[in-house]
Amino acid sequence: MEWVFWCLAAVCAGLILFLLKIATTIWWKPLQLKKSFEAQGIRGPPYSLFYGSTTDISRMMDEQKSKPMPLSHDILPRVLPHFHEWTKTYGQDFIFWFGPQPRLVVPHPELIKEICSTKFGSYRKLLPSSNPLSRQLLGQGLTGLTGEKWAQHRKIINPAFHMNLLKGMIPTIAKSSASMLDEWSKLVLSGASEIDVQKEFRDLTADIIARTAFGSSFTEGKDIFDMQAKQMILISELFRTVYIPGFRFLPTTKNRQLWNLEKEIRRSLRQVIDAREKTAEMEKTGGYGADLLGLMMSQSKEQGRGNVKSNGSLSTEEIIDECKTFYLAGHETTSVLLTWTIILLGTHQDWQEQGRREVLQVCGKNNYPDADCLNHLKIVGMIINEAFRLYPPVVYLLRQACEPTKLGRLSIPAGTQLVLSILAMHHDPALWGNDAKDFNPGRFSEGIAKAAKHPMAFMPFGTGPTICVGQNFAMLEAKLVLAMILQKFSFVTSPSYAHAPVILGTLRPQYGAQVILHMD
Secondary structure, eight states: OHHHHHHHHHHHHHHHHHHHHHHIIIIIHHHHHHHHHHHTTOBOSOOOTTTBTHHHHHHHHHHHHTSOOOSOSOOHHHHSHHHHHHHHHHOSSBEEEETTEEEEEEOOHHHHHIIIIITGGGEEEEOSOOOGGGGGGTTTSGGGOOHHHHHHHHHHHGGGGOHHHHHTTHHHHHHHHHHHHHHHHHHHHHTOOEEEHHHHHHHHHHHHHHHHHHGGGHHHHHHHHHHHHHHHHHHHTTTTSOOOTTGGGSOOHHHHHHHHHHHHHHHHHHHHHHHHHHHHHHHTOSOOOSSHHHHHHHHHHHHHTSOTTTTOOOOHHHHHHHHHHHHIIIIIHHHHHHHHHHHHHHHOHHHHHHHHHHHHHHHOSSSOOOHHHHHTOHHHHHHHHHHHHHSOSSOEEEEEESSOEEETTEEEOTTOEEEEEHHHHHTOHHHHOTTTTSOOGGGGTTOSTTTSSSTTSOOTTOOGGGSOTTHHHHHHHHHHHHHHHHHHEEEEEOTTOOOOEEEESEEEETTOOEEEEEEO
């Protein structure tokens, strides 16, 4: 019977070690980290065992989402109520807890520059959720990669977003926009002048990115993006939850939906890529097309001709992940930017009229704007930048310290998560003046660098080496679409519009964005 005793002793010892490890992870380590930050003058809300601050965050966000807010651009209290409350209580620099992980809020542009640029090797990117299912949204695309893999993908993808190539897409963007505006004209003539521009721009930008990314395969592209839109809504619900290990394998209703969507998205993209490969082989042209997918496949093939170990071409699965990233960079960002821009101009008629006068003077009333016209639309660019400032599609970025490091005056322990608060920084009166909560495109009249008291205070696309590769595409598309709208229509925000910015993956109007159109 002695062996039974030793087996039981081993099991008990293993169980004790397991429980000690859990206790260390969810109690002892957070306690030590809390003391370390408090010794440096950084405080925050109390740590709750296992859940951290997530229960309080969910409660505050649910309270804010339960009702619209007054028509004001002071949106931080509604969009990120925990930031607002805890900043008042603990100051701009504070920590809160995502489960047992500390999150240090970094609202200072100089420190954000240090994190994103000079300390690039000391920090890695994080997704907003620790749930592995949330990684389906980007997979191993550029946005979710770090280190050498990120550098390889960036080198291959950069040429596809070169401005000269993007200019060649202007006729495609203009054609899609014209089709939408023709439908708007029919509605106005029929007497139905109210539209929800959020829905309109989602359909438009889906059509544009499908055509510019997939060319002749744009119909398949639109179907893929429709599935990814559903995927994004489901995944956005995970961003506020602490992941329980193994939960992703349980066949819950949402998990099954996410499994099926991911499987179908990847299958559909694989078919489009395989068809390109077969066409290129048959035609023996050596090219895959002039759309974004074709350019990326061509660049990947070109890289593969060199030193495969250091450069390498992208596998089909990696190209699929980059196609998924196209959706966010080329569809979601521009869609919400245009939506908020129209809402802002609908409530600020003076700036709408200034923008319209500039468009008519530079581009005329009946001609599609070309690249030269777009370059001369200074006021339109100022309006778009101010919309980006007040309503950035991505309200914060996440980084994690890979090693103990210094950040300004602070000693940051390894594993600390850093919240780069774009929305808070964009609304900070210390950076933008007393009118920081007001819509004032004139602040960008001398360019982005001089718009605020710090040149790094404006960063809707991020900053440093990881700045969004699709920023030129998004700006070109937004300027073109807005210019074409101003050529044909004037508009006011509808009385039925309920102001309710909310995070659903990106910053969106919770109840839509209704405006009333008038044909000029």
